[in-house]
Amino acid sequence: MKNLKKGKKKNWRMRIVALIGFCAVLSIVIQVDAGVSESGVKCRVEIDRAVLPAGGAQKAVVKITLDAPPPPEKSMRPAVNLAIVLDRSGSMAGQKLERAKDAAIEALRHLGPMDMFSVVVYDHNVSTVVSAQHATNIEWIEGRIRQIRSGGNTALFGGVSQGAAEVRKNLDGNYVHRIILLSDGIANVGPSSPEDLGRLGAALIKEGISVTTVGVGTDYNEDLMTRLSQNSDGNTYFVESSRDLPRIFTAELGDVLSVVAKKVHLIIECPNGVKPLNIIGREGRIKGRFVELSLNQLYGSQEKYALIEVEIPVGKSGEKKDIAYVNVSYENPFTQKKETSSGRVYARFSKDRIKVKKSTNIAVQREYYFNLNAISQERAISLSDEGKKNEAVSELKRSANKLKEIGQEHNDEELLKRAEEMEIQAGQIEKQGMTKKYRKVLRTDSYQMKNQQMSK
């Protein structure tokens, strides 16, 4: 009986210890304060290692993840203000232009009467085929699109400008503003450098207009197209065969029609002593202890993140230190109200190396190295452009090795798979050189990774 009682007491004690242990583990694992909003965008802030080595200054990576909720089923989705800008230069003649028209009509059919729709075409001239109007008179609009014929050169800047002018007609309305640009050639009329088009994109995002670029074939200028998308927070696609165009347009429209947050603004504040060093993969502003980032929109059920490299001062073993506080503000397109979400992350310090290693957050590490790999891809393109093919291949191989090393260290399949893909890509480039296709694949991959573009 005594033994039985002793046994029962021991059991209780074990249960209490287990409960405490579980709580402790839970407190380590969940060192993140989730966003306050239940139905809105959730903000998760994580650090690449929850326990940092004590006794020295070090760099760490903070990942701020925005979890967009799925679009509410009962509410009516936000209206879309869409301008399709089609390249009708001579090189588009034939199947390409026909498929592009099909794609534009496909996009039109996905819209509802509350949406605005316009079509601008350009060769050396720019003309508005369908001026901004409600997507109601479908047959007439289809007829107008079908009448588009191929022409001469490529005034891409003018086309986007005119598309923006059409979107701007309804800028004050409660719309998700979007331009879809399709081109298959080198812009040769008007400003045509990636820098110039990037500036245009940067200006358009200030008006809440994003430009999604679709490059067809292997002759378009991918640098220009991705820069335009990147600076305006749009998506970018590389379509080798024009047959895929309707599918791509549908995918893109799927994103546009599911916008759940607009004008997203992140302010990351680091406490005294913690210094933000670098923003990985995104354009933003670092000002002292503050980092500011903007996104034009979040799509339903989408996860977007930002990676910030920070410098953390010396910490004592057992010390707990706040690393970053994050405030997210955005416009809810369903209610047209400003909403906020916030998060914070801290780290503990320990002299125990095993503890430090065990605390590694592989999800953060993975995204960090994926983004570094995207930067390596861009560097490889630059090296190849300078005629340094071997250095470009070495750069890609180096990046693949790093991915492999980290993947093996943490036994992460995704990292290993990516490393393998990169090795294959490097091998192909080594064998065949940086062909137009590989260059486009690298550029688009790199952008889609940095932008966390899901649909490819």
Add this chain to the structure above:
Amino acid sequence: MKRRSIIIFWLLLLMPTLVVGAAAFKLLRNEQRRINQEVRLSAQDRAHAIGDSLQLTVEAVEDGLTEALKRIPIEKLEDILISWEERNPLVRNSFIWNQKVGLQKQKPGSYTTSEERRFILRYSSLISGRIPWKNSGAEEEQTGLVENQGRRQKKIRRQKLVERARQTAGEYQSSGGDFKEASRESAGWIPWFEANNLYILGWVRKESGGLVYGVELEVMTLLSRLITDFPLTEALSEGMVYAIIDGNGKVLHQAGKAGLKTGTRPDITVSLAPSLPHWQVAVYFIDGTMMTRSGRGFIVLSGILLAIFIVAIVLGGSLLMWQAHNNLKDARQKTSFVSSVSHELKTPLTSIHMYAELLSTDRIKNPDKKKHYLKVIVTESQRLTRLVNNVLDFSRLEQGSKKYHLEKLDMAVFLCETIKAHSLRIHKAGLVLKENIPDKNIIVETDRDAMEQVLLNLLDNAIKYASEGKELSITLKVRKEYCELQVVDRGPGVPFAHRESIFKKFHRVDDSLTAGKPGSGLGLSISRRLLRDLGGDLLYRLREGGGSCFIVQIPFN
């Protein structure tokens, strides 16, 4: 008609026509030049209007931003400028500069964005104080601008754009304080070039403290807005392209139905300085033509009408001349015919008259002589009959009233009989007759009188013109569908140029050979027409070794 007359006629016709044509073409060219000049002036005016409109847009943006800059309260300066950078698409960068400290908002080495780093590098000479803050244009933004009435009115139309530029400053207007106070400040815009690219920096200087702050315009946004203000292609004439070009001649935007080839030089340029230095509005006339479609249509139509006019005059004149020439020829032939026929008629009549008179006086007692005289009268009257028959037949053929009596005719027998009847004449003419007539019946269905007339005409011609050849051969051959009669002599033959003309009415080979011989010029013409009416033909072949060969084709049916 003599050659000289023809030349004079042609000259009289051609000279005035060419003079009129040349004068008309000159007038057309002048008209074309005038239209071109008008089109050029109109394009120039339009380019100026576009240039003014673009400059006003830029000035409106600059004025709006300057005004908004002046209204910013100093204590909120940095925050407001950063918010402009983030929200105003017309603002690329902003800055706060102090003479003592240099840049306040961005500090070299501690920039907050990559764009700021480039900004610092770009304006290093301005930031370091090597270049003073001074407006590069003639216009200094002091207390109010001096504007002419026209520009002021246009500016009012641009008010909306000013509002757009002020947009970000709107929320600070009420707190910005007194504009009069602001107007004491100096301000300006500096166009800046780096790597051949245009940047525009706007600045405001506070009188106290030497503080300078301002914004850098987003030139690409500005261009993007200017493009949408540019004329539409549909509104422009064909063959004309309007464009905005930068200092390197690079086309920044173009409108017009035609494409521009690389290196094409503009025909008209209008500078966009001082707002956009080195930028120009350019007009290109494609293919060197300035014509509008209607203008070109007018010139082309006039040219065609003029060409038709000249061709019509020349053709009409030629036709008239040809007609006159034919009439003259006909008149001559008729005169010659009347003269020939009269002579032909007179000769046998004279003989008949003379012998008849002798016989009537009973002074001729010798019966042989009487007989001879009567024979002459008979022969001459036969000759007269043949001549009259020819003239009558010609008349009937001309009128289309000639009637044929078709009958079965044995050509061999007919030929023998006819030759026999005229053998004496042939013999007297000194011709040796050779007959090659098959000894068989060759039946054709034809008009006997017509055949006789054809044969007599050919024999008469041989007697008249080929008697010196001493040889006359008559051959009858049977072909597949017709029988062929060849009348061949060793006379002088027909000259090449007359070989077809001899079958034309009234035609006579006008040389020494025929000049001395009487004739109406109707025999061969009548013969051919008779034969053709009967389904046959009459042809001429040159005989080898000299002489003529007339071929008579007579169909069996």
